[in-house]
Amino acid sequence: MTLKTYLRDKLPYLLAMAFAVVFTAVLLSVLRVHPSAVAFLCLVFSLCGLIPLAAEGAVKLAYYREAAARLDALGxxxxxxxxxxxxxxxxxxxxxxxxxxxxxxxxxxxxxxxRDMSEYREYVETWVHEIKTPIASARLTLENHPWEQTAALEEELFEIDGYVEQALFYARSGAVERDYLVKAMPLREAAASAVKKYARSLVGSGFQLELDGLDAIAYSDPKWVEFILGQLVSNAVKYRGPQPRLTFSQRVEAASVTLIVADNGPGIRPEDLPRVFDKGFTGQNGRMLATKSTGLGLYLCKKLCDRLGLGLGLRSVEGRGTAAELTFPKGRFHLAE
Structure with a gap:
């Protein structure tokens, strides 16, 4: 509230008081009261109305200004x-x-x-654990009864398992601190775990792998990092070139260790690059090159990295490939928010 606002609010009162003063002055003049007495009476009458109004305004203005200041300063x-x-x-x-x-x-x-979100998250986690059982049973059945379509079915089951795992980590992404254990994590082991999980797809697509020079150690939760790397590897397989290559390298700096996952795929268009971490955004590559793109992989990776205190950036040149950089703070344990 400002003084102008307060006066505008009290305008009917002020007009009524002014009319009363003028009416009193005219009436006293008609009754032949001395002008000095009329002026004195009108002054007293005005002060009796204005002093309480001013006092009330001072209290209200001070209170509301203090309230506005506290509101502005409050996060x-x-x-x-x-x-x-x-x-x-x-x-x-x-x-x-x-x-x-x-x-x-x-x-x-x-x-x-x-409460509703917590119940829903618990339901999704329970459902994911339950659905993994029939998936594992189906895989075992295919191994025991091979036939000409076994490879294709195994590939589809792998895709289903990937989407199920994505749903699990998505459900847990809002409460990372419940299942987060920081420990020393060699980058080579983290990269090897992600590659091993997607070995069938990498071999089937003819990828050339390079994991040389990974000797640095980072501090994070290997389970969450493996999932993030798995999403990056999955994207490299999904958006691959004619002679696909996947390279894992590292960059060690004073305050951080960075794991770089680079491919030689079609790359990302410059206009799409700023939006790759947006939820549901698939870009030109998702529409033209991949029939199963959901736009959730990189979004979830970025969300998890933000929660885990890790950095995630993407560099890409259209037609020459993409490089994802996963940065781990160095020299301290980085806990979830």
């Missing part, structure tokens, strides 16, 4: 009602009570939404 705006002092006037008390009621209602809705 979590929903805590505003908790920091408000008692107003000391009727409008302010109603304002505080209304803010408290609104805050309570919002907290109730947020709590209900969090």
């Amino acid at each position: 979590e705006k929903y805590l505003f009602s908790e920091l408000m002092d008692e107003a000391g006037f009727a409008e302010g008390e109603f304002f505080c009570e209304a803010m408290a009621a609104v805050n309570k209602s919002m907290n109730d809705h947020v709590s209900a939404a969090r």
Whole structure:
């Protein structure tokens, strides 16, 4: 609230008081009261109306200005009602009570939404663990009863298992701290685990692999890092060139260790590059080169890296390949938020 706003709000009162003063002055003049007495009476009458109005305005303006300053300085705006002092006037008390009621209602809705999300996440995690059993049984059946379509079915089961795992990590991405263990992690072992998981696809696509020179050690949770690397390897397989090559290299700096995963695929168009981490964005390559692109892989990788305190960047030249850089802070354990 400003002084201008307050005066505009009190304008009917001021007009009524001015009319009363003028009417009193005219009436006293008609009754032949001495002009000095008329002036004195009008002054007293005006002061009796203006002094309480000024005092009320000073209290209200000070209160609302303090409230506005606290609101501007507050990062979590929903805590505003908790920091408000008692107003000391009727409008302010109603304002505080209304803010408290609104805050309570919002907290109730947020709590209900969090419970629903928690229940849904637990359901997804349970479903993922349950669905892995029939997938494993189907694989075992194919191994025991091979036929001409076995390889194709195994490839489809691998795709299904990948989407199921993606759903699991997506569900867990909102609460990484519940299942996060930091420990020393050799980059070569992390890269080898991701390559081993996608070995069938890499070999079937004729990839040339390079993992030389990986001797650095990073600190993170190997399980989460393996999933992130797996998504990067999966993208390299999905968007491969005629003579595909996948290279793992490292860059060691004073404050960080970076694992670089580079391919020689078609690359990413410059106009698509700023949006590759957006949820559901597939870009030109997703529309033209891949029939199973969901636009969730890189989005989920970026989300997990942000939660784990890791850096993830992408460099690409159209027609010459793409390089993803996974950066681990060096010299300290990096815990989840």
